[in-house]
Amino acid sequence: QVQLVQSGAEVKEPGASVRxxxxxxxxxxxxYYMHWVRQAPGQGLEWMGYVYPxxxxxxxxxxxxxxxxxxxxxxxxxxxxxxxxxxxxxxAVYYCVRENYYYDYWGQGTLVxxxx
Amino acid sequence: EIVxxxxxxxxxxxxxxxxxxxxxxxxxxSSSQLAWYQQTPGQAPRLLVYGASTRATGxxxxxxxxxxxxxxxxxxxxxxxxxxxxxxxxxYANLPRSFGQGTRLEIK
Numbered sequence: 001q002v003q004l005v006q007s008g009a010e011v012k013e014p015g016a017s018v019r020x021x022x023x024x025x026x027x028x029x030x031x032y033y034m035h036w037v038r039q040a041p042g043q044g045l046e047w048m049g050y051v052y053p054x055x056x057x058x059x060x061x062x063x064x065x066x067x068x069x070x071x072x073x074x075x076x077x078x079x080x081x082x083x084x085x086x087x088x089x090x091x092a093v094y095y096c097v098r099e100n101y102y103y104d105y106w107g108q109g110t111l112v113x114x115x116x
Numbered sequence: 117e118i119v120x121x122x123x124x125x126x127x128x129x130x131x132x133x134x135x136x137x138x139x140x141x142x143x144x145x146s147s148s149q150l151a152w153y154q155q156t157p158g159q160a161p162r163l164l165v166y167g168a169s170t171r172a173t174g175x176x177x178x179x180x181x182x183x184x185x186x187x188x189x190x191x192x193x194x195x196x197x198x199x200x201x202x203x204x205x206x207x208y209a210n211l212p213r214s215f216g217q218g219t220r221l222e223i224k
C-alpha cells in the first residue's frame with residue numbers, strides 16, 4: 001500500500017534552517033510529483049511547491065522563493081523539504097503529498113516549531 | 117493565481133441533516149480540476165472528491181460533489197457523527213495550487 005512517512009518533529013530557533021524528509025513506499029516513486037503543503041496552528045492549508053522525482057524539477061510558491069528547497073533521492077524514494085531563515089510564523093505542520101492530478105496520499109505531517 | 121472562497125465559514129447542523137458546502141473560484145477551473153478534502157483534528161486531510169464530482173475510493177455515497185467553471189458544491193446527504201470536520205476545496209488546474217480557507221462543520 002502507498003505510504004508517505006515523514007521525519008519527526010523539530011524545534012528550531014529563528015534564523016535557522018530545517019530539513020524534513022518524506023519516504024515513499026508502495027508505488028513507483030519517479031513518475032509522481034511530490035508536493036509540500038503546510039498548515040499553521042488553527043489555520044488552513046498552504047501550498048509550498050513541488051519536486052518531480054523523475055528529473056528533480058521544482059516549482060515553488062512565490063511566497064517561499066529563495067527560502068525553500070525541495071530535493072529528492074531516487075535511490076531511497078525520499079523527498080526533502082528545506083526551509084531556511086526560519087521565523088516564528090513558520091511554525092506549522094508540514095505535509096508531503098503525492099499528486100496524481102489531485103492529492104491522493106498524504107504524509108502524516110511534521111510539526112516544525114520556531115521559537116527562541 | 118486562482119483564489120478559492122468557501123462558504124459558509126462554519127456550518128452548524130445535526131446528525132441526519134443535509135450539508136451543503138460551497139467553493140467559488142476567482143476564475144474558471146478548467147476541466148473541473150477541483151477536489152474536496154476532509155480533515156479531522158490531528159489528522160492529515162483525506163481526499164473525498166476529485167474532478168469536481170468523482171468520489172475517491174472508499175468514500176461513502178452520502179458525499180457528492182457537483183459544479184463546474186467557478187462554482188462548486190460538496191453535499192453530504194445525511195450527516196453521520198464522523199462527518200463533523202473541516203472541509204477544504206482545492207484546484208489542481210493551475211499553478212500555484214490553491215486551497216479554499218475551509219468550512220468547519222460542527223454539531224448543532
